Amino acid sequence: MAINIGVIGTGNIGQDHIRRITQALSGASVVAVTDIDPARAQKIAKGLGGRAETTGQNLITAKDVDAIIVTSIGSTHEEFVLAAIAAGKPVFCEKPLATTAAACKRILDAEVALGKRLVQVGFMRRYDAGYRLLKEVVTKGSIGAPLIAHCAHRNPAVGDDYTTDMAITDTVIHEIDTMRWLLDDEYVSAQVLYPKKTSKAAKHLADPQIVLLETASGIRIDVEVFVNATYGYDIQCELVGETGVARLPEPSNVLMRSEAKLSVEILTDWKKRFIASYDVELQEWIHSVASDKIAGPSSWDGYAAAVTADACVESQKNGKIVEIKLGSRPALYRQVSTSSI
Ligand code: NAD
Numbered sequence: 441m442a443i444n445i446g447v448i449g450t451g452n453i454g455q456d457h458i459r460r461i462t463q464a465l466s467g468a469s470v471v472a473v474t475d476i477d478p479a480r481a482q483k484i485a486k487g488l489g490g491r492a493e494t495t496g497q498n499l500i501t502a503k504d505v506d507a508i509i510v511t512s513i514g515s516t517h518e519e520f521v522l523a524a525i526a527a528g529k530p531v532f533c534e535k536p537l538a539t540t541a542a543a544c545k546r547i548l549d550a551e552v553a554l555g556k557r558l559v560q561v562g563f564m565r566r567y568d569a570g571y572r573l574l575k576e577v578v579t580k581g582s583i584g585a586p587l588i589a590h591c592a593h594r595n596p597a598v599g600d601d602y603t604t605d606m607a608i609t610d611t612v613i614h615e616i617d618t619m620r621w622l623l624d625d626e627y628v629s630a631q632v633l634y635p636k637k638t639s640k641a642a643k644h645l646a647d648p649q650i651v652l653l654e655t656a657s658g659i660r661i662d663v664e665v666f667v668n669a670t671y672g673y674d675i676q677c678e679l680v681g682e683t684g685v686a687r688l689p690e691p692s693n694v695l696m697r698s699e700a701k702l703s704v705e706i707l708t709d710w711k712k713r714f715i716a717s718y719d720v721e722l723q724e725w726i727h728s729v730a731s732d733k734i735a736g737p738s739s740w741d742g743y744a745a746a747v748t749a750d751a752c753v754e755s756q757k758n759g760k761i762v763e764i765k766l767g768s769r770p771a772l773y774r775q776v777s778t779s780s781i
């Protein structure tokens with residue numbers, strides 16, 4: 441039986457997820473959408489043959505909506521995820537789970553009180569074929585114990601409303617989650633450094649930035665976040681282990697010989713870079729909803745990322761190394777779900 445999905449937030453990624461559910465994936469259909477901009481929601485609903493609900497709350501409690509996707513802006517996530525938990529419905533929430541650790545903790549507490557997992561967070565890199573290969577290298581011990589990781593997250597440009605803290609909460613949040621999953625380790629400290637600023641960044645924005653993370657076992661991770669890198673959307677990750685080095689594969693692309701150059705095109709759009717990962721992520725989520733066993737990145741993962749992001753933002757302001765303390769993981773999140781996530 442197909443799962444009836446309601447989508448809250450019909451902007452950029454909301455529309456992209458609707459497209460993949462209706463055109464690429466199986467086992468679900470989108471029956472209702474909503475947006476704070478009603479005209480946008482109505483236009484999308486019309487294209488779908490579904491309906492537009494007036495508010496997120498109405499969509500969540502609608503009888504024909506089995507599961508919810510939250511793709512509205514980050515500051516609205518807490519309200520909608522809590523409402524979905526209260527309604528007892530599975531909810532896929534785009535990253536970040538919420539914009540502060542305190543808000544994520546309220547979600548975590550509500551889910552723990554219910555005693556059942558309903559929430560999955562949109563950390564899609566865990567579903568990326570390249571990152572999964574890297575995870576296999578670590579798990580098999582092919583480069584020995586990991587010691588150092590070098591990461592880069594580069595966007596061609598950002599809008600004027602992008603602020604210095606968003607480099608952490610909106611952008612590096614992906615590396616924060618991916619690296620703790622990849623290394624199976626928790627963070628103990630974070631620090632943010634500011635290199636020379638690019639002339640391409642808005643006056644109010646510090647860009648690029650370097651984020652330094654340390655894990656409980658002593659692994660050091662550096663993340664360069666550079667959101668006005670101009671040349672493309674470029675995600676890099678290299679792990680240095682005791683006996684070898686492993687690097688995230690480049691996205692496959694045509695090798696061209698032309699105009700006296702040997703070249704490979706670099707992508708500029710994050711949607712294309714991770715298109716297959718989003719497909720796998722949402723298809724697995726649909727299957728998990730159908731079998732009533734939510735298994736992907738959890739509220740605990742969303743919370744751990746937010747605690748780390750809070751520490752990074754604090755360090756952005758005081759320049760210091762900030763300690764990270766997660767507390768103990770509730771039993772609900774200790775169950776092993778699948779081998780890869
Ligand atoms: P967007 O601004 O394009 O879309 C957000 C939509 O939410 C807009 O249409 C807006 O009108 C709507 N909205 C705002 N408040 C609302 C409310 N109270 N109720 C209903 N709708 C509301 O933003 P986006 O780029 O699509 O990002 C949305 C979310 O997805 C963000 O949390 C972002 O971090 C995340 N995201 C994740 C990825 C990823 O790679 N996983 C990529 C892009 C965006």
Ligand code: ISE
Nearest residue numbers: 535593595610611612614710
């Ligand atoms: C965007 O919101 C995303 O989540 C993309 O995956 C990320 O790479 C980009 O930097 C963010 O702005």
